[in-house]
Amino acid sequence: MKYLIISLSIIILLILNARKRPKPTESDLSHKFFPWMQLYYASKYFSPVKKAARHSRLEEYFRNMKPPVNREPLVQSDEVKLHAAGDLMIRTEISRGNPEFLWSEIGETLFDSDLTFANMEFVVNDSNPIDKTIRFSMTEQQAEVMLGDRRFGHFDILSLANNHINDSLYSGVKSTMTYLDSKGILHTGANSSPEDVDNFPIVERKGIKTAFLGYTFSTNGIPLEKDCQHATNLIRFNALKESEYDPSLIFRHIELAKQRGADIIVASLHWGLEFEYYPPERIVRRGHELLEKGIDIIVGHHPHILNPSEWYRTSDGRDTLCFYSLNGLTSQTLPISAQNTGEIAEIILEKGINSKGESITRIKDASLIPTYFIRKKRGMRSRHRIVPLFKIIEKLNNGDSIEYLNPWNRIQLRYAHREYVKYFLQEAFHRK
Incomplete structure (x- = not known):
């Protein structure tokens, strides 16, 4: 006592x-x-x-972030719109919901892209369903609601490299991949064999080939089985000691992606510290090293809270992006505003000809769309919704009637908006 x-x-x-x-x-x-x-x-x-x-100066660094300027225009160019979202978290009560509620306010925005990507932070295993505090293994029927909506579309590609991929052991890894294959959804970061570790999707849209890589810092203390060490791509991003951080697998995949013709390399990194607004300096340093090695876009997941984002110019002159944490589209943590506020990254990729007659592929633009996960239940049925935070606040300020919001939802939304503007609004990623 x-x-x-x-x-x-x-x-x-x-x-x-x-x-x-x-x-x-x-x-x-x-x-x-x-x-x-x-x-x-x-x-x-x-x-x-x-x-x-203390003494990191990261707050000032991210606050003063600027987008690229004075870049040479390309001619005969094509553009691809990529939407990258955060964690898809699920509990049984979320799966009881109707997708027409969950996606009704955000689906048109999220799936209006050439490629839509997110981190699927649960496994699908009909043989071993688990719904515990930090273990999530869902049935196919339960998973269905998380993948999209018939009115708007579904995710094109999902990262499986996260600390929940081993929640129902290797059988769950395999069944998850099989399930997504049956749905026509590509995946990265989980592997069916040792040889499969070097296989990752390269997706072509409008002549732009984009490679998707995925890695996780942990499997939540559930060791990969002896003969299944290939199940996911483990990299100790969060290691306090440099000697315990080995990114050689990522370096190999970067070279393989280039050899296979990728114009853009996207890496989904499950890293960072929970419930902290800023990434540790070592995460920033390691992210910069990966961008220097050839990754173009880092999409960060895991902290269950937003972190700032970054334009980073490499030593060879490439303008790259690092989204340290987009938080989640959905959440299974406490109903605290900061834990239910996420972002969708909208990234415009461009391929064209420069003044020297060279074919160039680059990131043309990037912006962030803040979201909020509203939790509502009616009896045993959930009526949760993902909403665009700024648009919903504008409606509230205009006095518009929003039937699904109760007084507590309104308080949460206004607090989330104030917190977002104070800590996460970056001029480099938001349109005026």
């Missing part, structure tokens, strides 16, 4: 400390936390860390 009282007291003090800074941790359940770190983690769950590490 004494220890419980002390623990609760420490958690409360940490929650009330609005100026707290991030602590050095890998955020990995396969590494045992000291009791202090357990308390710190619990406090972040209720009250996120809103400041970057």
Whole structure:
């Protein structure tokens, strides 16, 4: 009892400390936390860390981010619109919902693209359904609602490289890939054999070939089975020691993608620290190294909260993108505004001829569309919705009637909007 009282007291003090800074941790359940770190983690769950590490200057760096300017126009060009979203999180009660509610407000925007991509953070395994606090293995029927909507479309490609891919072991990895194959949805980051590790999708749209790679820092302390080490692409992005971080697999895949004719390389990276507004410096440094090596777009997942995004010019003059965390389209955490606010990245790829007569493929433009996950239930049926945050706030400000919002939803939305504008609105990614 004494220890419980002390623990609760420490958690409360940490929650009330609005100026707290991030602590050095890998955020990995396969590494045992000291009791202090357990308390710190619990406090972040209720009250996120809103400041970057001391002396990092990351807050200023991201706040002053600018898009590329004065670039030479291309002629005879074609454009491809890529939409990248965050985590697709699911619980049984979400799966009981009607997709006509879930996608009704965001589906037209999300699926209006040449390619739509997200991180599928659960497995599909009819033989072993699991719905626990941090393990998600769903039936095919339950998964159906998460993949899209007949009115608007569905995801073209999903990353499976995340800390939940092994939740029902290798049988779940295989059944998930089989299920997505049956739906005509491409996937990356999970593998059916050791030889399959070097196979990843390269998708062509309007003459632009885009490779999709996927990697995860952890499988939540559930080890890959002895003969199934190939199941997912494990890279210890969050490692505190440089000696424990080995990106050689990514480097190999970058070279293979180039050899196979990819014009653009997208990497889905499951990395970062939960419930912290800024990535650790080591994550930023490792992201820059991967962009320098040849990745064009990093789509980050895992922190269950937004992180800033970045335009980064490489030493060879390429304008690249890193979205450190887009959070989730859906959420299974607490109904706290910051944990239910996500983003859709809209990226315009361009291929054309420059003044030297050379064929060039590049990122022409990028913008962010903030979203909010509204949770509503009627009896045993969920009526959750993903909504475009700025548009819904504009309607509220105009006094428009929105029948599905109750007073608590309105309070949450306004708070989420204020928090987004204060911490995450970047001029480089938002249209005026």
